[in-house]
Amino acid sequence: MINEKPEKLTFKQQSVVTAALKLFTVKGYANTSTKEIALTAKVSEGSIFRHFHSKEGLLLEIINPLLNSIFPAELYEFSQMTLVPDYKDLKTFISRFINERLDYFQTNLETFRILLGELIYANNMRDKILQSIPQDVISAMTKQFHDLQNKHLLVEWPDYDIFRFIFSTMIGYLAQHFILFPEIHWNETAEKERLVDFITQGLTPVK
Amino acid sequence: MINEKPEKLTFKQQSVVTAALKLFTVKGYANTSTKEIALTAKVSEGSIFRHFHSKEGLLLEIINPLLNSIFPAELYEFSQMTLVPDYKDLKTFISRFINERLDYFQTNLETFRILLGELIYANNMRDKILQSIPQDVISAMTKQFHDLQNKHLLVEWPDYDIFRFIFSTMIGYLAQHFILFPEIHWNETAEKERLVDFITQGLTPVK
Amino acid sequence: MINEKPEKLTFKQQSVVTAALKLFTVKGYANTSTKEIALTAKVSEGSIFRHFHSKEGLLLEIINPLLNSIFPAELYEFSQMTLVPDYKDLKTFISRFINERLDYFQTNLETFRILLGELIYANNMRDKILQSIPQDVISAMTKQFHDLQNKHLLVEWPDYDIFRFIFSTMIGYLAQHFILFPEIHWNETAEKERLVDFITQGLTPVK
Amino acid sequence: MINEKPEKLTFKQQSVVTAALKLFTVKGYANTSTKEIALTAKVSEGSIFRHFHSKEGLLLEIINPLLNSIFPAELYEFSQMTLVPDYKDLKTFISRFINERLDYFQTNLETFRILLGELIYANNMRDKILQSIPQDVISAMTKQFHDLQNKHLLVEWPDYDIFRFIFSTMIGYLAQHFILFPEIHWNETAEKERLVDFITQGLTPVK
């Protein structure tokens, strides 16, 4: 994970972050008290505020590294890779993208749950989150779209629509599998295949 | 909106519900205090507890009518209608469904936002919400799916996948248009058309 | 004591004011905790904040009525009285003034101690206090000075100097007798006489 | 300034004293945190406690040198000087005393403000301060009074009254000029003259 300022966290501080992440995920940010975090992290409550200054500061320190890597640098290279002339079709692109990003989302699922919880309401967090999406990576994505469109392999819809169709389908997948029904034993391979098929067909131009 | 037990709310009680709905939507349930609700509703704090017994009671009284109508009775009739032999194709089904449900979600967007906020975390609310989805309507929907599948107009995927693809795409649409970027002036007609196209193509069997 | 808005305080609220006054006087505002006040007043801590909103709000509610009566309305009548042509000399004026004001200060000594404690530091309290001194009473005082000066019974010094000499001597008296050495049994009658003599002689023009 | 134990303070320690003096003066002892002092002094919080042991220790280290010099050694010599047979009158004595002490108070005004803040409340500081006034110097002062009284140049009042009249007038002067209205441009020469005149006349025996 990319971290701009890799300031070393002490063992106790790391333990606070871990405890907070766990509690925020299970109970939500607003329903978790700093006392609870301190207790879980086996740290004094004062220590939390010494380093993180406030409860919101703690939330940001948890969310920030994630925000900086929603579209990580590697994606750019990845997308460059898919731009080479010999790619087969739209499906290859979607498949690579889905598999790579799904892994990433799945790994950081807990943090995403928190992020989603904050994103819902009209507070300042929303803008913070939206602004944190690096523009250069987005433009790399759209360049990709346009190339595919030039080769008539992708529908001629606005970029934001294509973005949305891809992401909402992905997020729906994650929500169903890991939040709403985590107890079900899914056949992930088959599920992912259908996911890729649905998006690919949905975005393929009709002749 | 359907209300199973249409217990008359006094003017003051209605004003409490309205105030709470507004505040819960903007700030979230956990971040809204009963004092704030009382103030906004121009009612004494005691009055809230007189009728709603607790803060959670108030939340339920807001959410309940919605839960009872996620798949309202009319939908059943609607799906019955689409079952008549002379429907044209998958697109007609998706189009009717999307348009009808989208209106409904949009109308009750505020309450859905609250519901989503509660749904994210692993509290008792999740089961309450899931259980509230009436089974007979779901079975009407699946019956619909199976009919379309028999006519080779719908992919042969598990029902829950088809459900998910439809709903996540719809919810993504609502989130982008009304929560993340409500200030943008969208061309709703064109947007809905692409929405229907994406789902339809995504769910059409490949020859 | 004059109270512009005589909003009725409940018994418990009055008990909070009494307890706070006592504790602020003994230990100072900053060294008194709201918990301590609640305990002394036999009231829950929440009740303090329900009515007084904050600790500073409580301080102001204690200080305000005093500020409105540092120079009470009666003083004006008093000073009018001394303006009648047949007063004997400066001493009569000083004596009346000292005795009347000394009683007043002594009665409200506890509150004055708090006020002094806040006055020392450069916070917004200073201006609040200074502005609360009613100008019409000050002008009545200075008119008095000028009359005495016209009759060559008072030194021709600036008003603020005369004010200061009178008040600092009075305050020094109060400080020594009631704050620094409250345990000494003073002969108040003789003490006051010397107080009046000192000021009178100090302000009598030299021939 | 006289310092009985002139223990060398390191640069950092001196910087702590300076920062604390400034902050205590502006915000008061109780409202100043050790963290704030450390920050202002650009020193770690631990360092403050290394040398000063506690926050109160720091306060005492600031106040102590002052206490030891309210009546400094030179005053004794000064008073000896005024005892020689060729002094003119009471005014010379008062004038010399006032001018010398006023300078001293003015120089250390900030510390006095702190001292006053602590003196107001009935804590252990009061006794500490009162006990710190060296008795031999006081007795030198009273000897002075008695000499003047023997020559009928000073009123036959108790020593503590004379002390009080002198000091409260002085303190009132300082308070008005440097605390209450520091922004006014005073004519200090004329002001001091009136100050001396007021005290002298007030303490001169009436024939």
Added chain:
DNA sequence: CATGAATGAGCTTTCATTCAT
């Protein structure tokens, strides 16, 4: 000597809820 992470008691304030009026 100096640092600053760590502490835990205590701070002011807010909370949902109760109950006498």
Added chain:
DNA sequence: TATGAATGAAAGCTCATTCAT
């Protein structure tokens, strides 16, 4: 039925102080 004063638990946060490095 409606009010709002009263409650006490718990909230987020600050405090002076300690101690390993």
